[in-house]
Amino acid sequence: xxxxxxxxxxxxxxxxxxxxxxxxxxxxxxxxxxxxxxxxxxxxxxxxxxxxxxxxxxxxxxxxxxxxxxxxxxxxxxxxxxxxxxxxxxxxxxxxxxxxxxxxxxxxxxxxxxxxxxxxxxxxxxxxxxxxxxxxxxxxxxxxxxxxxxxxxxxxxxxxxxxxxxxxxxxxxxxxxxxxxxxxxxxxxxxxxxxxxxxxxxxxxxxxxxxxxxxxxxxxxxxxxxxxxxxxxxxxxxxxxxxxxxxxxxxxxxxxxxxxxxxxxxxxxxxxxxxxxxxxxxxxxxxxxxxxxxxxxxxxxxxxxxxxxxxxxxxxxxxxxxxxxxxxxxxxxxxxxxxxxxxxxxxxxxxxxxxxxxxxxxxxxxxxxxxxxxxxxxxxxxxxxxxxxxxxxxxx
Numbered sequence: 001x002x003x004x005x006x007x008x009x010x011x012x013x014x015x016x017x018x019x020x021x022x023x024x025x026x027x028x029x030x031x032x033x034x035x036x037x038x039x040x041x042x043x044x045x046x047x048x049x050x051x052x053x054x055x056x057x058x059x060x061x062x063x064x065x066x067x068x069x070x071x072x073x074x075x076x077x078x079x080x081x082x083x084x085x086x087x088x089x090x091x092x093x094x095x096x097x098x099x100x101x102x103x104x105x106x107x108x109x110x111x112x113x114x115x116x117x118x119x120x121x122x123x124x125x126x127x128x129x130x131x132x133x134x135x136x137x138x139x140x141x142x143x144x145x146x147x148x149x150x151x152x153x154x155x156x157x158x159x160x161x162x163x164x165x166x167x168x169x170x171x172x173x174x175x176x177x178x179x180x181x182x183x184x185x186x187x188x189x190x191x192x193x194x195x196x197x198x199x200x201x202x203x204x205x206x207x208x209x210x211x212x213x214x215x216x217x218x219x220x221x222x223x224x225x226x227x228x229x230x231x232x233x234x235x236x237x238x239x240x241x242x243x244x245x246x247x248x249x250x251x252x253x254x255x256x257x258x259x260x261x262x263x264x265x266x267x268x269x270x271x272x273x274x275x276x277x278x279x280x281x282x283x284x285x286x287x288x289x290x291x292x293x294x295x296x297x298x299x300x301x302x303x304x305x306x307x308x309x310x311x312x313x314x315x316x317x318x319x320x321x322x323x324x325x326x327x328x329x330x331x332x333x334x335x336x337x338x339x340x341x342x343x344x345x346x347x348x349x350x351x352x353x354x355x356x357x358x359x360x361x362x363x364x365x366x367x368x369x370x371x372x373x374x375x376x377x378x379x380x381x382x383x384x385x386x387x388x389x390x391x392x393x394x395x396x
Contacts, residue, residue, distance in 0.1 A: 002128050002396055004322050004388060010121045011384030018120070018383055019376050021045065022113035023095035029084030029102045029109070032143035035060040038082045038112070042137050045116050049123050051135075058150035062137040065160075066122050068129040068394075076393040077134040077162035077347070078386060079148075079340060080115030081108045081141035090370035105372040107170035107356070110379065112137060114168060114354075117383025122390060131394040134162055144192065144301050146339030157346055164311045164393045167340040167351040168386055172364050174329050174355030176375040179319045179385065181352050182331035183312040187305035188237070188265035189272050190337030191298055195220065195260040195283055197247075199292040204252040211291045214247055217258040220286045220294060221245075227278045232271065239265040239335050240279070265335045267304045276300075305341035308348035311393065315350045318392040322385050329355070350389075354382045 030038050039060045043053045046064055053064045060082070065071075089096055089103040097103045115135060122133050136156055140147030151157075157165075174180050197217045202210030221242055232238045240262065247258030264279070266272040280296045287294035319328055331353060340351045356374035357364045365371040 002125055002391055007121060007384050007388045007391070010124060011117070011380050011387070014117055014120050014383065015380045018113050018117035019379055021116055022109050022376070022379060025109040025112055026104045027095045027098050029097050029099055029104045031086060031102055032083040032140040033060060033147070035082045035139045039137070042082070042112060042116065046119065049120055051119060051123060057156055058139060058147060058154045060139040061147065061151050061154070061156065063156050064135040066119060066126055066133040066135070068126045068131050070130045071132040074131040074394050075134055075160045075162045076131065076390050077136055077157070077165040078115055078118060078390055079136040079138055079165060079167045079343065080111040081138045081147065082112050083108055083140055083142050083147070085142055085368060087368070087370055091373050093373065103370070105369060106142065106367045107374060108141065110170050110356070110374055110382065111168060114379060114382035114386055117379070118386035118390065121383065121387040129391055129394055129396045132160060133390055134160065141339050144299055146302050146342060148339040148342040152342055152346060157343070162347050165343050165347050165349040166315065166386065166389055166393065167343070167349065168354050168382060169338070169351065170356045170374055170378070171353040172357040172366060172372070172374070174353055175357050176355050176378045177323070177381065178327045178329050178355040179323065179352060180329040180331045180355065181312055181316045181319065183307050183309050185267050185304060186307050186331065186334060186351060187338050187341060188239070188267050188335045189269070189304045189341070190301040191264045191272070191276070192301060193262040193264055193279060194297040194299065196295040197258045197260065197287055197292060198294070199254070199256060201256040202254045204254055207254065210254040212254050213256065213258040213292055214254070216287050216290045216292045217245065217247065217260055219290065220283050221260065223282055223286050224279060227275055227282060231275070231278055236268055236271060237333055237335060238267070238271065238275070265337065267333070269303060302337045302339045303341045303345055305338055305351055306344045307350050308344070311348045311350045314392055315352055315389050318389050319385060322388050323381065329353070354378055
């Protein structure tokens, strides 16, 4: 029977080499669905382990199998995302991004490296456990329609189909050495809302001769807040935020149109699509009532993320055994979004958090910021626990 101490020993053994892999990936980031060199690098690392990858899944994705004894008994999938963000890095580190305007500002370099580290450990132990580990290296987590949805369409969850799937994500708000879990609903769906308000331009001093789309846009934004305040169940967290308004060219000109962009988040699929209808009807009726019009485009994004209760219970118990219950954090609902949610609607899944925060090392900056970085000491726990979690999900 494989012990936690055995896995910890292997995690310590491979720690430095996995940190080097993380640094290489961090220094060579690629945007969503452009992860060609990253995918080649990952495939190369897998072949060094004697694991044959299946490349080109959803173009830049990779899957691979680690078969233990009696490989058909149970299959557990592990996922790591590979894409970076269009951000200029401001960290002064030896492994700083060499690609101008592109940065691993969400930890996907760590996720990919940790999955390779877990694969290294599990591959060494494959003669000691029963079942199969499926590795899923996924592109495009940061961009609609989400690489997870494309991997699923490409058959990443088939032949063999996993009985459980695990996703690990760094979190700078949790100290290094801790892991975070939440059972049930955890993260929100995320849809992009685009409004084009059309009026009739004219001179600012003659508003009676024009139909002012700026005034209409202001009314629409204010009115749409009632979609949440007067239609959503108060017990169900939901958010509608507009983050961009573009219209006009000068202070004394009424423009012809105004463009508005926002995001809608929800934790219930029925309410989600009901809200889409309400947003469309209210925006168009307000505009028409003021003499203009409004084109509404809602780009449907990721669904809400559901952590399967049984899978998460096994993961949490495994974490207690691996690092002690005092190092387990109970996570709150999170209105952020993650395309791992697609997997969670297909197979029993658990998406958990790896603490990487360390004030002394300045690794508490939020994700999607130019100063985001991780405490690399967390990687040893990241690779070890991912492997241990997988073994426990297999029933070892």
